[in-house]
Amino acid sequence: MSTNRAVAAATGIVSVLAAISSGQLVAALIAPGSSPFLAVGDTVIRFSPQFLTEFAKTTFGTADKPVLLTGMAVVILLLAAVAGLLRRGVVLIVALGLAGIAAVVGAPTFGPVDLVAPVVALLVGVAVFVGFRRPARQDHTRRAVLLGGLAAVAVLSVAAGAGSLLVGGGYAESRDRVTRRLAAALRTERAPAIPAGADFAAAGTPTFVTPNADFYRIDVALRVPEVRAEDWSLRLHGLVERELTLTFDDLLARPLVDRTITMTCVSNPVGGDLISTATFTGVDLRSLLLDAGVRPGADQIFATSVDGWTAGTPTDVVLEPDRGALLAVGMNGEALPPEHGFPVRMVVPGLYGYVSATKWLVDLELTTFDARRAYWLERGWAQRAPIKTQSRIDAPRGFATVPAGPVRCAGIAWSQPVGIGRVEVRMDGGPWREATLSTAVNGRTWRMWTADFDLPAGSHTVQVRATDAAGNVQTEQRADPIPDGASGWPATIFTVA
Ligand SMILES: Nc1nc2c(c(=O)[nH]1)N[C@H]1C(S)=C(S)[C@@H](COP(=O)(O)O)O[C@H]1N2
Numbered sequence: 001m002s003t004n005r006a007v008a009a010a011t012g013i014v015s016v017l018a019a020i021s022s023g024q025l026v027a028a029l030i031a032p033g034s035s036p037f038l039a040v041g042d043t044v045i046r047f048s049p050q051f052l053t054e055f056a057k058t059t060f061g062t063a064d065k066p067v068l069l070t071g072m073a074v075v076i077l078l079l080a081a082v083a084g085l086l087r088r089g090v091v092l093i094v095a096l097g098l099a100g101i102a103a104v105v106g107a108p109t110f111g112p113v114d115l116v117a118p119v120v121a122l123l124v125g126v127a128v129f130v131g132f133r134r135p136a137r138q139d140h141t142r143r144a145v146l147l148g149g150l151a152a153v154a155v156l157s158v159a160a161g162a163g164s165l166l167v168g169g170g171y172a173e174s175r176d177r178v179t180r181r182l183a184a185a186l187r188t189e190r191a192p193a194i195p196a197g198a199d200f201a202a203a204g205t206p207t208f209v210t211p212n213a214d215f216y217r218i219d220v221a222l223r224v225p226e227v228r229a230e231d232w233s234l235r236l237h238g239l240v241e242r243e244l245t246l247t248f249d250d251l252l253a254r255p256l257v258d259r260t261i262t263m264t265c266v267s268n269p270v271g272g273d274l275i276s277t278a279t280f281t282g283v284d285l286r287s288l289l290l291d292a293g294v295r296p297g298a299d300q301i302f303a304t305s306v307d308g309w310t311a312g313t314p315t316d317v318v319l320e321p322d323r324g325a326l327l328a329v330g331m332n333g334e335a336l337p338p339e340h341g342f343p344v345r346m347v348v349p350g351l352y353g354y355v356s357a358t359k360w361l362v363d364l365e366l367t368t369f370d371a372r373r374a375y376w377l378e379r380g381w382a383q384r385a386p387i388k389t390q391s392r393i394d395a396p397r398g399f400a401t402v403p404a405g406p407v408r409c410a411g412i413a414w415s416q417p418v419g420i421g422r423v424e425v426r427m428d429g430g431p432w433r434e435a436t437l438s439t440a441v442n443g444r445t446w447r448m449w450t451a452d453f454d455l456p457a458g459s460h461t462v463q464v465r466a467t468d469a470a471g472n473v474q475t476e477q478r479a480d481p482i483p484d485g486a487s488g489w490p491a492t493i494f495t496v497a
């Protein structure tokens, strides 16, 4: 490529870089949800066909978002370079800008102020592009000036992009205040201390309570929505006797409870790690609904997050007296972490997250399943999704080699909300043997197990199955996660040296 062509391609790239970063900065300053670059990513996620979504989840796991954003950046910058090389490249630059505007306007949460960031991005991109376009033949001095200018714009763009990350708007301070308020607040219901024998972490299981930093994370949000507690409110409306609007103070004025709950994702494959446990602090959702007065026929609680994601929860489940559904504000002794829904999320023990655990919650509508369809229902997942009784083998690890002598197998089992009654383990297709269970905490949480075997050298296969407290055995029937959760008995192959 001649030097002139390289400079031309660079002009395209720098123009689009300037457009993207100015869009980021303006969005951060005036309307956090309106970044055109992220809106394009959101649009890709929302309109991805099911096979692509599943492929991304199984291939990249929770790294799917950085992978998507990097891929998008590469494609956009390639187009930008092409624009620089084309005679009428400005048309392509404008087209990219219009795509950003369209993505922002198409977002479920769009409002008029959201237009400012993508429009500024388009204008900046076109201005830089047109400003730096020069006739193909240039002398050395003019080219040096041009390159210097381009470099300056590139540096400014990176600075603007970095700056957009620093615009906090008092969000971190708001979280700190909530953490302090929760520490001081009285509880009407305390979660009993976790007994020492509640896990077999020494044998390879997770710790009973998952540290917040290790808690699994699943959502379709490319940017964590930043809502200060002081700016938050929740509308509870629809088929209710009394419509309510609650501020964060209103919520904390209600009785606060602590509940230890195991959450899991419907996408968790047999043996997967999309499962974690925390002690949540919050307000009892059932009593809130009773205060609002649920009207007959309202079989769905339709929850919406600030970024427009939705979930539909069966009303009858939340109204069960012992279910323990929460509007949670705290997690393991601090305010909800940003990526787990600060300031307020829903948690319903025993239901997969996609039908119950809306993060960054702002709206609850009592309605019917016929009237409104939630995000994952539109994408082929089931309407009702109780968590299936499941178990997992954590030790030995698959294909591990363990020393000769006694072998300790260990793992977890769960069956919310009734709890685990028994876990059985068998080796190499032999008879089922009852495993040792950890001290029970409550039916809403997982339970750990161990079983010891004396094994000859060679290859072995261990299998496990759980039985809930009511006597129902975990099904052997293999099923994929879609549409309502994976099933089947887990098995692990390992070698004794
Ligand atoms: N706003 C919002 N809430 C959401 C989701 C989402 O994509 N957006 N995903 C749900 C799913 S599928 C699961 S499994 C849980 C996961 O919660 P966690 O990330 O705190 O573990 O959040 C649920 N709440």
Ligand SMILES: [Mo]
Pocket (backbone or CB within 6 Å): 218, 264, 265, 266, 267, 352, 353, 354
């Ligand atoms: Mo999920």
